[in-house]
Structures are given as structure tokens and as C-alpha cells.
Amino acid sequence: MIVVDGLTKTYGAKKAVDNLSFTVSPGRVTGFLGPNGSGKSTTMRCMLGLDVADAGSVTFDGKRYSELDQPLTHVGSLLDAGDAHKGRTARNHLRWIAMTHGFPDSRVDEVLHHVGMTDVANTKVGKFSLGMRQRLGLAVALLGNPQVVILDEPANGLDPEGIRWTRDVMRNLANSGRSVLVSSHQLVELSMVADDLVVIGQGKLISAGPISQFMTQHAKSWVRVVSPQIEELSGLVTARGGTVHRNGEGSDFHGISAIHIGEIAAANNIVLHELSPQTGSLEEAFLEATDSAVEFRGESSGSQNGGEK
Amino acid sequence: MLRTFKSELLKITTTRAIKVLVGFAVLLPIVVYVLTLVFAFDSGVMDSSASVNIASSAPLVALLLGVVGVMCATQEYSQGTIRITLVATPNRQRVYIAKLLTTVAVAALSTAVLVGVSLLATSIVLNIRSVQFSLIGEDARVVLSFFVLTTLVSVFGLSLGLMFKSGPGAISAVLLWPTIAEGMVFGLLSAASGNNFFRWAPIQNGFQLVSEFRMEDNNSWTVSLLFFCGFIAIFVALGHVLFSRRDA
Numbered sequence: 001m002i003v004v005d006g007l008t009k010t011y012g013a014k015k016a017v018d019n020l021s022f023t024v025s026p027g028r029v030t031g032f033l034g035p036n037g038s039g040k041s042t043t044m045r046c047m048l049g050l051d052v053a054d055a056g057s058v059t060f061d062g063k064r065y066s067e068l069d070q071p072l073t074h075v076g077s078l079l080d081a082g083d084a085h086k087g088r089t090a091r092n093h094l095r096w097i098a099m100t101h102g103f104p105d106s107r108v109d110e111v112l113h114h115v116g117m118t119d120v121a122n123t124k125v126g127k128f129s130l131g132m133r134q135r136l137g138l139a140v141a142l143l144g145n146p147q148v149v150i151l152d153e154p155a156n157g158l159d160p161e162g163i164r165w166t167r168d169v170m171r172n173l174a175n176s177g178r179s180v181l182v183s184s185h186q187l188v189e190l191s192m193v194a195d196d197l198v199v200i201g202q203g204k205l206i207s208a209g210p211i212s213q214f215m216t217q218h219a220k221s222w223v224r225v226v227s228p229q230i231e232e233l234s235g236l237v238t239a240r241g242g243t244v245h246r247n248g249e250g251s252d253f254h255g256i257s258a259i260h261i262g263e264i265a266a267a268n269n270i271v272l273h274e275l276s277p278q279t280g281s282l283e284e285a286f287l288e289a290t291d292s293a294v295e296f297r298g299e300s301s302g303s304q305n306g307g308e309k
Numbered sequence: 310m311l312r313t314f315k316s317e318l319l320k321i322t323t324t325r326a327i328k329v330l331v332g333f334a335v336l337l338p339i340v341v342y343v344l345t346l347v348f349a350f351d352s353g354v355m356d357s358s359a360s361v362n363i364a365s366s367a368p369l370v371a372l373l374l375g376v377v378g379v380m381c382a383t384q385e386y387s388q389g390t391i392r393i394t395l396v397a398t399p400n401r402q403r404v405y406i407a408k409l410l411t412t413v414a415v416a417a418l419s420t421a422v423l424v425g426v427s428l429l430a431t432s433i434v435l436n437i438r439s440v441q442f443s444l445i446g447e448d449a450r451v452v453l454s455f456f457v458l459t460t461l462v463s464v465f466g467l468s469l470g471l472m473f474k475s476g477p478g479a480i481s482a483v484l485l486w487p488t489i490a491e492g493m494v495f496g497l498l499s500a501a502s503g504n505n506f507f508r509w510a511p512i513q514n515g516f517q518l519v520s521e522f523r524m525e526d527n528n529s530w531t532v533s534l535l536f537f538c539g540f541i542a543i544f545v546a547l548g549h550v551l552f553s554r555r556d557a
Contacts, residue, residue: 049399050392051556066399077396083389085324092323099316100397140393 001026002047002148002179006056009042009203016042018203019056024181024196026147029174031194031211032183035290039203040183041079044152048077060148070101072144078151081133086126090117090136093125097140111139116165130157138169149173151182155189167193191282201290211282219285223258226250226274233270237261250274313398313407317381320390321411327380331415334373335423338366343430360448363427364455364519368487370423371462371515374416375483378466381412383476391557401553408467409545416463420456447521450530454518457534461515461541468541468548487512511540 002024009017017039024030034040045051047058049065060068060075068074084093094108112121115135125133134157141149151170155163163186170193174180181198184190197214199207207214227233230251234244242256253261258277265272280288321327342363385391398404435442466483473479491510498506505526507513514533528536 045392045556048396050395052554068399071399072397075396079392080389083392085320085384085388085390087325088323092319096316096319096323097393097397099319100312102312 001061002150002181003059004043004047004056005058007043007046007053007058008055009039009046009051009053015203017046017053020200020203020205021056022198022205022208024148024179024198026179027174027177028195029170029180029182029193030196030198031190032181032198032200033187033190033286033290034183034200034206037202038200038290040200041152042203043200044077044079044150044181044183047150048075048079050079070144072097072101072146074144074146075148075150076141076144076146077149078134078137078141078154080152081130081137081156084125084133084136087124089122089124090128090139091121093136094139094143097143101144103143107143111142114142115139131159131162134158134166135162138166142169146178148179149181151180153184154182155184155186163189187281187283187286199286199289206289214289215279215282215285217285218289219280219282220254220288221277221279223253223256223261224250224274224276224278225253225261225272227265227270227272229270232268233261233265236264236268240264252278310403310407313403314410316397317407317411318414321381321415324380324384326384327377330373330377330380331419334370334377335419338363338370338423339426339430341366342427343434346430346434358448358451358521359428359431359442360424360451360455361519361521363424363431364451366423367455367458367519368516370420370455371459372484372487374419374459374463375466376480377415378412378463378468379470379476379479379483381408381415382467382470383474383479386474387476395557402549405471405549405552408471409464412463412467413460416460417456420459424452424455451519451521454530454534457537458515458518461537462512465512465541465544468544471548471552472544487516509536511537514540 004020004022007017007020008015020039020043032040032043042051046053047065057064063074065071065075091108091112094111095105098105098108109118109121112118115138117132117135117139120128120132125136128136134154138151138154141151149170154170155166158166167189170180170182174195182190182194191211194211196209197207197211198205199214207217224247225233226249234251237244237253237256240256240260242261243254245252245254258275262272262275264270265275345362385394394404395401398407432442462483466479469479469482470476473482491513495506495510495513498504505524508526508528514528515537517527517533518530518537527533
């Protein structure tokens with residue numbers, strides 16, 4: 001289990017991480033989300049002792065990272081796929097890391113096989129695509145067969161097969177009782193694998209807990225209705241405080257549950273062809289939750305054009 | 310500690326730029342020395358003892374190995390491997406000591422090969438010319454000085470590398486300090502005061518260790534050694550403090 005407690009990190013006058021606290025539980029994949037510059041990578045570096053935190057603590061099963069004996073056997077991490085000497089082969093890159101813990105060369109070959117890189121084990125890292133470097137980075141993270149895995153954007157640059165493979169790796173790690181913390185901007189992918197979410201903005205915690213709780217709090221929900229008597233039903237629902245928006249062949253009912261709409265329809269002999277509760281995507285929920293915490297916001301081409309008119 | 314040291318050694322032996330530079334630092338002086346030995350033996354340039362002749366290349370070798378020291382540190386930052394190094398070994402003091410030991414080992418081994426091959430060539434060539442060859446007491450001092458100079462300048466390079474984090478900056482410093490900066494600063498001080506301030510030029514004291522000529526107002530060999538070691542020790546300490554406290 002990872003426990004982050006009151007973590008604070010300042011660069012000059014800027015607080016990159018501000019009194020951040022959350023936990024990552026064993027057996028679960030925890031997504032770590034935040035807009036660009038929100039402090040995700042800084043948090044991860046502080047967790048691993050690479051950056052020195054100004055205040056707070058991070059413990060792995062009760063111990064700080066620097067106190068761990070043979071740390072790679074406790075915590076595996078992938079912070080940046082580019083963290084490898086371009087002139088070294090994949091195998092030698094893993095060998096020097098393995099040597100710090102006394103792992104045999106056979107373990108290096110094992111993880112290379114696991115990430116599908118046996119055929120390119122003796123190829124120099126400089127010749128790898130970003131996707132191959134991500135796989136090598138994952139091999140580094142898995143080298144010590146750790147109980148905790150921290151991954152920063154592990155699916156960056158991967159092809160669809162690689163993305164699915166990464167998802168499966170994370171799921172399997174969690175299923176075997178490991179704690180997995182993963183940051184990603186690929187929210188569709190994350191929604192398919194994450195059990196919990198930690199969302200931060202401008203270094204502060206916005207939300208932490210099960211993904212379902214986050215969706216309930218931040219994602220829009222409505223009911224889609226298709227009926228030949230939609231005008232009559234709309235009037236009845238509006239009278240009870242709901243709002244209705246026409247959407248193609250059907251209508252979206254907001255502010256009222258599907259159960260209530262069904263009861264109203266039944267009581268008034270209204271025929272329904274479709275009555276389905278709808279929920280917004282994780283992306284929409286994320287954008288809604290972090291709207292006030294976005295530090296770098298681009299101007300859309302539409303608004304640019306509008307400005308020129 | 311041993312594992313970290315072996316890991317650092319593996320990093321060096323799997324990096325082509327460092328291997329090329331070490332090879333250059335060892336082979337170039339050997340080739341020049343052997344050619345001089347074969348073709349210019351009677352010209353008077355080889356009148357000094359064998360070790361002094363071999364050690365004439367010491368400043369060049371030391372500076373090249375200083376650059377190797379720099380690269381041992383800065384390549385980690387330029388390639389991003391420093392993060393993995395410190396994640397694998399969070400104890401930064403251990404990493405620093407391992408890097409120091411590795412740099413010293415590479416410099417010492419390179420110097421040993423250079424001196425050994427050069428002495429062997431001397432023995433063979435002089436035998437062919439039927440000239441008596443033997444090592445004298447002075448040779449031991451010169452050879453020891455050669456080792457001290459190359460290992461400490463490479464440690465100086467490593468420390469600068471860890472302080473600068475940037476290869477070009479640290480390499481410039483390790484090359485320009487002894488060749489230009491010391492000459493300018495201590496030359497100006499000497500000219501202004503009328504005293505020989507050159508005797509306190511730190512790296513020049515290191516170079517003086519292998520020299521057979523010593524001016525009257527120069528430091529003695531022992532004073533030069535202590536002064537040079539003290540100067541390097543300051544940079545080792547600075548490198549350690551910055552490496553331990555800074556974000557990776």
C-alpha cells in the first residue's frame with residue numbers, strides 16, 4: 001500500500017504539490033489524473049525520493065522509499081521511457097540495473113521475454129521507437145517483481161495492441177494483489193482498467209476514491225427516451241421539475257430518474273420505445289472536475305475565428 | 310556497495326564514447342612514445358630516465374581522463390539514467406562513492422596499461438640497441454606521480470560533472486581550467502605582485518609532480534602533492550554535497 005500524507009513540494013515561488021494526501025490500495029489499479037502541470041510527475045518523483053519534498057511523507061507498506069532494502073523488489077517504476085542510454089543495448093540497460101540488486105542475467109532475459117523484446121535484446125536503445133522504449137521502461141519496472149508499481153503515461157506511443165497489452169499487464173498486476181498507480185491522459189483507456197482515481201489540479205487534491213464515486217460526483221447523467229407521445233411526456237416531466245432536450249429521434253431528460261419517467265408514462269398510458277439511463281464519459285467528468293484547476297488552456301480554432309470576425 | 314560499483318563499471322564498459330576516449334588516452338601516448346623511442350632515440354630527446362619520458366604525456370592523459378570523469382557523471386543526466394540509478398540505489402552517498410571508485414579504477418587501469426606497455430617497449434627497443442635498461446629510485450616517484458595525477462584529475466572531472474550536470478560546461482571547465490584559466494589568473498597575480506604565484510596554481514601543482522625539473526621557488530614534491538590533493542578534495546566534497554541535496 002502507498003500512503004501519501006501531506007506531500008508538499010515547492011519550486012521557487014510555485015507550489016507544485018500542495019499538501020497532497022491519498023492512498024493506493026493493494027489489488028487495485030489507481031488512476032492518477034490531472035491537467036498538464038498539475039503536479040503528477042512531481043508527486044511521483046517525490047514518492048521515489050528523486051525530488052526532495054518540502055513537507056509530508058510517502059510510505060510503501062509503512063516505509064519511506066529510501067528506507068527500503070532492495071527497493072526494486074518493493075517498488076517498480078516507469079517515469080520516462082527516454083530514461084535509457086541511446087548507445088546501450090536493451091539487455092545491457094537492464095543488466096546494469098539488475099546488477100545493483102544482484103539479479104542474475106536470467107532475470108533480465110525473463111523480463112525482456114515478458115515485454116516481448118527478446119528479439120531486440122541486443123539492439124541499441126537509440127534505434128527503438130517510442131513504443132519499444134515504453135516496453136523497455138516497463139521491463140525496468142517489472143525487473144524486481146515488485147509489490148507496488150508506479151507508471152507515468154505507460155501507454156504513450158504504443159500501438160493499439162501495445163495499449164491493450166499494457167492494460168492487461170496492469171490488470172494482472174492488480175489481480176495478483178499488487179498496488180498499481182498509473183498516470184495517463186488516455187482517459188478512455190484508464191476508464192477501462194482503473195478501480196480508483198486520484199485527481200489533482202494545481203498540486204491540490206480534487207478527488208480520491210473509487211471511479212464510480214468520481215463519475216457519480218462529476219459526470220452528467222440523463223435519461224434517453226424515445227416515444228410516439230414525446231410531447232405529452234415532456235409536458236408531464238417538465239411539470240415535475242425535469243428538463244427536456246430533443247436529440248435526434250429521441251429526447252434527453254435531465255433532472256429526473258428513469259424510474260420516475262417510467263412511472264409517469266405508465267400512469268398516463270404513454271407508449272415508450274426506449275427508456276435508458278445515460279452517463280457521461282470519464283473525459284467529460286474529468287474536464288468538469290478540473291475545469292477550475294487548468295493552468296494551461298489553449299484557444300480553440302472556433303473562438304480564434306470568432307475573435308477575428 | 311560492491312553491487313553498485315559493479316553496476317557503475319558495467320555502465321562505463323557499455324558506453325562507446327567513454328571506451329573510445331579511454332582508448333585514445335592510452336594509445337596515443339604509447340604510439341608517440343614508441344615512435345620517439347624507435348626513431349629519435351639518438352636525437353637527445355630521450356636523455357631523461359624512461360619513466361620521465363613516459364610521463365611527459367601525463368598532463369594530456371590526465372586531461373583526457375578528466376573528461377572521462379566528467380562523462381561518467383553528465384551522461385547520466387543527458388540520457389536520463391540518473392533517475393533509474395537513484396531509484397535502484399536511493400542511498401546517494403553510496404552512488405557517489407561507487408562513481409568515485411569507478412573513475413579511479415578506470416584512470417588507474419588506463420595509466421597502468423600506458424606505463425606498462427611503454428616500459429615493455431623501452432625494454433625491447435633498448436635490448437635491440439644493446440643499451441642497459443634499469444629502473445632507478447626516481448622512476449618510482451615519477452610513476453607514482455603519474456598515477457596520482459591521472460586518478461585525481463579524473464575525480465576532479467567527475468566532481469565537476471556532478472556539479473554542472475551538463476557535459477559541455479563541465480568538459481570546458483576541466484580542460485580550460487588548467488590550460489588557460491590558471492595561467493591567466495596566477496600569471497596576472499605574479500605580474501602584479503612580483504612573486505611567483507604560479508606555485509599555488511592547483512592543477513599546475515599536479516602537473517609538477519611528474520616533472521623532473523623544479524624551479525627553486527616551486528613547491529617541493531610533497532607540498533605540491535598535498536596542495537593538489539587538498540584542492541581535489543574540496544571539489545569532491547562540493548560534488549558530494551550538491552549530488553546529495555539536489556533534485557535528480
